[in-house]
Amino acid sequence: MMKNNQPSQHQTLSHTLVGDRPIGIFDSGVGGLSVLQHIHQLLPHENLLYVADSGHAPYGCKGGAYIEQRSRIITEYLLAQGAKVIVIACNTATASIIEKFRQQYGIPFIGVEPGIKPALALTKNHKIGVMATTGTLSSERYKELSQRFSDSANIYHQACPGLADQVEAGLTEMPETIVLLKKYLSLLTAEQVDTIVLGCTHYSFLVNPIQAIINHSIKLVDTSRAIAEQLIRVLELESLKKKSEGGSILYFTTGSIHNAEVLMSCLLKKKLIVNALP
Numbered sequence: 001m002m003k004n005n006q007p008s009q010h011q012t013l014s015h016t017l018v019g020d021r022p023i024g025i026f027d028s029g030v031g032g033l034s035v036l037q038h039i040h041q042l043l044p045h046e047n048l049l050y051v052a053d054s055g056h057a058p059y060g061c062k063g064g065a066y067i068e069q070r071s072r073i074i075t076e077y078l079l080a081q082g083a084k085v086i087v088i089a090c091n092t093a094t095a096s097i098i099e100k101f102r103q104q105y106g107i108p109f110i111g112v113e114p115g116i117k118p119a120l121a122l123t124k125n126h127k128i129g130v131m132a133t134t135g136t137l138s139s140e141r142y143k144e145l146s147q148r149f150s151d152s153a154n155i156y157h158q159a160c161p162g163l164a165d166q167v168e169a170g171l172t173e174m175p176e177t178i179v180l181l182k183k184y185l186s187l188l189t190a191e192q193v194d195t196i197v198l199g200c201t202h203y204s205f206l207v208n209p210i211q212a213i214i215n216h217s218i219k220l221v222d223t224s225r226a227i228a229e230q231l232i233r234v235l236e237l238e239s240l241k242k243k244s245e246g247g248s249i250l251y252f253t254t255g256s257i258h259n260a261e262v263l264m265s266c267l268l269k270k271k272l273i274v275n276a277l278p
């Protein structure tokens with residue numbers, strides 16, 4: 001006879017099925033692919049659904065109501081596909097809606113926020129620069145985050161309007177992008193920061209041009225991998241890890257399919273098929 005504390009056959013089966021359900025990931029556009037890359041590397045057997053809201057990007061200059069409306073449409077699409085957990089691979093959307101969505105929807109949400117804490121472990125002169133969207137920097141969530149660490153370092157906040165748009169347009173190495181980067185980076189280097197936080201997932205695709213501009217002693221903080229590690233912890237804690245082998249990735253966009261296929265294939269360095277978000 002089965003002991004009371006052992007799972008019944010039905011419970012075991014339903015757990016296996018929950019594990020097989022996909023992980024939903026979304027961003028205002030292609031920036032969140034930087035997070036998806038690490039998730040796929042660390043969890044190759046999980047099924048991933050990635051939604052790029054490129055038809056409505058950028059989020060960084062839009063109001064909270066608009067970001068909430070877009071995030072809700074995508075979240076509900078991912079839930080309809082059976083998502084067992086959702087990664088908001090966007091600092092701006094995380095700052096705006098994650099707490100509300102955690103309360104409203106019955107699954108775990110993992111968000112992204114500027115890596116001030118890891119930057120504190122790296123800085124020698126206690127001067128940290130944060131590059132992010134206007135939306136992220138003006139959010140209550142970000143203000144609380146930077147306030148929490150304000151005794152440990154001087155934190156310089158740099159809004160970077162236009163930068164995510166350059167990545168969305170596939171212009172990461174183009175002269176207009178370099179001009180924008182030089183402008184924003186010079187404002188931070190003038191403060192002698194020795195560590196710069198990439199507080200927008202799109203900026204992960206600008207690491208090469210950024211490194212070509214800044215002094216090599218300045219360290220860059222990108223939390224994409226830490227998000228994937230956090231996802232593993234949540235999946236383990238909630239017993240949501242997929243048990244079977246062989247994962248898949250499906251890509252969706254709300255923008256032009258052709259543009260998305262060209263750009264996403266270029267950013268991930270492999271030929272991708274992208275679907276329209278129904």
Ligand code: DGL
Nearest residue numbers: 028058059060091092201
């Ligand atoms: N990738 C997004 C972020 O991490 C925002 C870019 C945008 O849409 O403005 O904040």
